[in-house]
Amino acid sequence: MTATTHATTFAAGPERSVDLLRFATAGSVDDGKSTLIGRLLYDSKTIFADQLESVEQVSRDRGNDYTDLALLTDGLRAEREQGITIDVAYRYFATPKRKFIIADTPGHIQYTRNMVTGASTADVALILVDARKGVLEQSRRHTFLATLLGVPHIVVCVNKMDLVDYSEDVFERIRAEFTEFAARLRVPDLTFIPISALVGDNVVNRSENMPWFDGSPLLSHLERLHVASDRNLIDVRFPVQYVIRPQSHDARDYRGYAGTVASGVMKPGDKVLALPSGLETTIASIETADGPVEEAFPPMSVTVRLADEIDISRGDMLCRPNNTPAALQDIDAQVCWMDETAPLVKGKKYAIKHTTRWARAMVKDINYRVDVNTLHRDEGATEIRLNEIGRIQLRVTQPLFVDPYRQNRQTGAFILVDETTNKTVAAGMVGGLPHSV
Amino acid sequence: MTTHVLSQLRNLEAESIHIFREVVAEMERPCLLFSGGKDSIVMLHIAAKAFAPARVPFPVMHVDTGLNFQTVLDCRDRWVERLGVQLVVASVQEAIDRGLVRPEPNGSRNRIQTPVLLEAIEKNGFDAAFGGGRRDEEKARAKERVFSFRDDFGQWDPKNQRPEIWNLYNGRVHQGESIRVFPLSNWTELDIWSYIEAENIDVPDLYLAREREVVARGGMLYEVNEFTPLRDGETAEVRSTRYRTVGDANLTACVESTASTLREVVEEIAAVRLTERGATRGDDRVSEAAMEDRKREGYF
Numbered sequence A: 001m002t003a004t005t006h007a008t009t010f011a012a013g014p015e016r017s018v019d020l021l022r023f024a025t026a027g028s029v030d031d032g033k034s035t036l037i038g039r040l041l042y043d044s045k046t047i048f049a050d051q052l053e054s055v056e057q058v059s060r061d062r063g064n065d066y067t068d069l070a071l072l073t074d075g076l077r078a079e080r081e082q083g084i085t086i087d088v089a090y091r092y093f094a095t096p097k098r099k100f101i102i103a104d105t106p107g108h109i110q111y112t113r114n115m116v117t118g119a120s121t122a123d124v125a126l127i128l129v130d131a132r133k134g135v136l137e138q139s140r141r142h143t144f145l146a147t148l149l150g151v152p153h154i155v156v157c158v159n160k161m162d163l164v165d166y167s168e169d170v171f172e173r174i175r176a177e178f179t180e181f182a183a184r185l186r187v188p189d190l191t192f193i194p195i196s197a198l199v200g201d202n203v204v205n206r207s208e209n210m211p212w213f214d215g216s217p218l219l220s221h222l223e224r225l226h227v228a229s230d231r232n233l234i235d236v237r238f239p240v241q242y243v244i245r246p247q248s249h250d251a252r253d254y255r256g257y258a259g260t261v262a263s264g265v266m267k268p269g270d271k272v273l274a275l276p277s278g279l280e281t282t283i284a285s286i287e288t289a290d291g292p293v294e295e296a297f298p299p300m301s302v303t304v305r306l307a308d309e310i311d312i313s314r315g316d317m318l319c320r321p322n323n324t325p326a327a328l329q330d331i332d333a334q335v336c337w338m339d340e341t342a343p344l345v346k347g348k349k350y351a352i353k354h355t356t357r358w359a360r361a362m363v364k365d366i367n368y369r370v371d372v373n374t375l376h377r378d379e380g381a382t383e384i385r386l387n388e389i390g391r392i393q394l395r396v397t398q399p400l401f402v403d404p405y406r407q408n409r410q411t412g413a414f415i416l417v418d419e420t421t422n423k424t425v426a427a428g429m430v431g432g433l434p435h436s437v
Numbered sequence B: 001m002t003t004h005v006l007s008q009l010r011n012l013e014a015e016s017i018h019i020f021r022e023v024v025a026e027m028e029r030p031c032l033l034f035s036g037g038k039d040s041i042v043m044l045h046i047a048a049k050a051f052a053p054a055r056v057p058f059p060v061m062h063v064d065t066g067l068n069f070q071t072v073l074d075c076r077d078r079w080v081e082r083l084g085v086q087l088v089v090a091s092v093q094e095a096i097d098r099g100l101v102r103p104e105p106n107g108s109r110n111r112i113q114t115p116v117l118l119e120a121i122e123k124n125g126f127d128a129a130f131g132g133g134r135r136d137e138e139k140a141r142a143k144e145r146v147f148s149f150r151d152d153f154g155q156w157d158p159k160n161q162r163p164e165i166w167n168l169y170n171g172r173v174h175q176g177e178s179i180r181v182f183p184l185s186n187w188t189e190l191d192i193w194s195y196i197e198a199e200n201i202d203v204p205d206l207y208l209a210r211e212r213e214v215v216a217r218g219g220m221l222y223e224v225n226e227f228t229p230l231r232d233g234e235t236a237e238v239r240s241t242r243y244r245t246v247g248d249a250n251l252t253a254c255v256e257s258t259a260s261t262l263r264e265v266v267e268e269i270a271a272v273r274l275t276e277r278g279a280t281r282g283d284d285r286v287s288e289a290a291m292e293d294r295k296r297e298g299y300f
């Protein structure tokens, strides 16, 4: 039985053979992100009757003349009181074609780090733009962050078209402005859709108010988007997460390296190289609790057994002998800073987590800070504050096995953690590798 | 064309396994909160898969309200026996007896589980507790991280959650602080049942439709038994029902259903129009923010 058949035999009924698409909303405060998610859930009939009843009740109590669908995701007391989103809400829905995991993120600048949380694992970012306001600073910041985070697909939803008479001109103007901005970023796939989240135009159902638009409504676009090829199936990277050694008599000699395949496709019989030891051996078998598999690919969680006993522990990495990540102690990276209490400054030390490895890192240099509006690089910057993005140089206490984030969203990513407060203070993305090994 | 694609259920399973291994590798003393309900059973099933062929490397803990369905307790014990895990029971009744907590007037022991849970976590020195909470259950849960940081009072601060980026979880805590970990965060009720069916997982019989003697009360159906006896003037009737959730036996309602096999349950859930809590839990409908408040206090 091969891994692929293992995966598909599992899917007996049609509703279970579907794949998974993760998307995140983004954009400025009040552009209608939460309303859009509410509308998607409502029009795709995935709202439960008691949930709907509850938001209708609250809307009535407040004297609204329409049901505030944003209340379906704004689940915290403070969010309902202030009418804004503060932290990511996760919602789920499925159509016969796909299951969707939605991260509805806040637009407010103060909560940008929560947007980063929601977008870091997304396949698609939905950037909302209020048709009356056009492209705002926060639209640019979020688009920039989405591209920095390597989100492969961006859909710009020009929202509130009902408030601009469904004007094609307004839509085209925003499209042009956005396209010009995006040209300076790395956006592999960019789509524009004019919508009204409140009324429902082009969300699930095609809008009759905008016959001039010949693209698909949002949901059909999301259903059809091809995301399988976004994964890196070339470079084998297997960060060892945990060593399984049963303490029972019948399995005394068992030793398996458990982990999640970060990238590439692994097969029994493949030659592998273990880092940091550099020792080579062969994959004896790849196991799961359901039995051995003939292939392992991302994001499978498996247990790898090797032909030779070599010393491997958590934080080590398996790869192919002729295709290895760089083992670096000096790291060039972009960071998004998330700590409100202290900025990132030169000379400060942090804990760093990269794949399954923890180490300590010191900020050796700040190269520049990016102005998200103009994409200008401020090379005189001496600190990076909350929600700012910058390029830095780190010195790490032990080598990390990295690839450029652009090639590998798993092995190019790290977080920094404040050693005193234990808070996660930065999302980091490894840059080009000037001095690869 | 699309090779090397995992079905969404296997995708969810892989994510959950990753989370289990991460916690066991990094935390000193985790435990798994195990009620014998469907979510905690799926959680334990996946934990067993994550460490196979070794044993599950942490104890399971049952916060026992004393208001249990016998079939649920039986199922709990079967799981403990089968996997050879250690079972820690934190008894709410015992906590009532020694005056730590007092039941609410309506007999609910839901809220008073929290101090009992927190005490047991502290007494056993657990620095991580796996919970079966799913984000699709409730709007406050929809906001919670997979690694949910709790201060030394066990409290959740929803306005100050740690960023959680990629799958780089941060479980670092100081002495006395802990994390709650939700490996099933991204699963829906339908996913849970599809998985139970696909893996043929042992769940308590009350999740399946049977002829039960029930009484209609406040728009819900309660089985007539020692926890919910008939009141004056009420009449019982026999209907085909099943349970969608398992909470306190005195407050959990059943729903009308003819789904007597796992396949039929999956089909029923795929078409259902009420959330599981809305349909069956009188105690969860108290207020708009009931769950958020309970979680702030340290609830699961």
Ligand SMILES: Nc1nc2c(ncn2[C@@H]2O[C@H](COP(=O)(O)OP(=O)(O)OP(=O)(O)O)[C@@H](O)[C@H]2O)c(=O)[nH]1
Pocket (backbone or CB within 6 Å): A027, A028, A029, A030, A031, A032, A033, A034, A035, A036, A068, A070, A083, A084, A085, A086, A105, A106, A107, A108, A128, A159, A160, A161, A162, A163, A195, A196, A197, A198, A199
């Ligand atoms: N007329 C009109 N109003 C809309 C539309 N979409 C959203 N709104 C309104 O815009 C306001 C803000 O909507 P939200 O969905 O809360 O905005 P948001 O982008 O989620 O805001 P944050 O999460 O706080 O950043 C609400 O009053 C919505 O009813 C639309 O298509 N047309």
Ligand SMILES: [Mg+2]
Pocket (backbone or CB within 6 Å): A033, A034, A035, A070, A084, A085, A104, A105, A106, A107
């Ligand atoms: Mg919002």
